[in-house]
Amino acid sequence: MIKLVGVSPIEAYWIIEYMDNAKKEIGVHDFDLVVVRGEENLKRVLGRFWTPESSQFYALHIAMDKPTVIVRLDVPNRDLLESSIYHELAHAKLHGHRRFYEIGVPREVLSLGDIAPRVLYLVSIAVKDYEVSSFLSSVGLAKTQDPLLKIMLEPDNIPWSSLSPSALILALASKLKPIMFSLPLIGPKTVLDRMKDVPRRFLEWVIDKSSQLRGDTVSNIRYIAKEFANFLSSLL
Structure with missing residues (x-):
């Protein structure tokens, strides 16, 4: 599933195309993609998963009903955004289950x-x-x-x-x-x-x-x- 929040399909096209190539290289296919603009929209998308650090990331991965990669279109540096996409797709492949995020404190x-x-x-x-x-x-x-x-x-x-x-x-x-x-x-x-x-x-x-x-x-x-x-x- 692809969801756009505060972003037009034309604006998101390059990200969707880039993700399509990256996911093949990484070998991950079963995930949702959210392309978002603006911190308030990001907070709304993340809901209870939001943390003070969330706004510092260029892209994020969270384990909702399925692995979800969130890409921020308001990141001005495209190289950083592309690097983050590979990083978060790898998280989706390796850490796509909630058990990796619900760990008791030792x-x-x-x-x-x-x-x-x-x-x-x-x-x-x-x-x-x-x-x-x-x-x-x-x-x-x-x-x-x-x-x-x-x-x-x-x-x-x-x-x-x-x-x-x-x-x-x-x-x-x-x-x-x-x-x-x-x-x-x-x-x-x-x-x-x-x-x-x-x-x-x-x-x-x-x-x-x-x-x-x-x-x-x-x-x-x-x-x-x-x-x-x-x-x-x-x-x-």
Whole structure:
């Protein structure tokens, strides 16, 4: 099914055509496509799936009744949008079931208090991005991620030494996504060289734990979440 929200068929034509080619390369066919313009329309489409981060994405994947890829026509950079389309189609292939989004908070993470659900969310999107980048690399489509990779490698200039404990935990958790997205595409050495704004000890920890991911997505998320909580206990 294709749904247009705030977008005319003529405007959406190139996206539909591009998706048609990309889905064949990735090998995913059973999904819905929503092409949307405007943040309010995006909120309405996402409903209960909307999060504060949603407006930062160029395209999104959510598991509704079936895998659903949402493409934002108000993204001015076409290269980024095309890169995001491949990324989200890979999510549709790998993470198209609700069970990948309805994961209980591990006991170790609950010890973090009120921020525990937020930490689990940040861990889950990082692990799923790692799996997507690994998959795209394995099928010869790593180059499609170059525009997104460039964004992921940009420094955030986080004032690490002046953060409160809770802010530090969330800042580290938020860096999991760019690190784990990048690792399968450029390798550990380049990640260490390029992400000098991230504490070295944490980078090395993420590289080590990512290399040990072998299970299904839910198991991988729970593993990284537990190990992250253990890492924090040794840090704080």
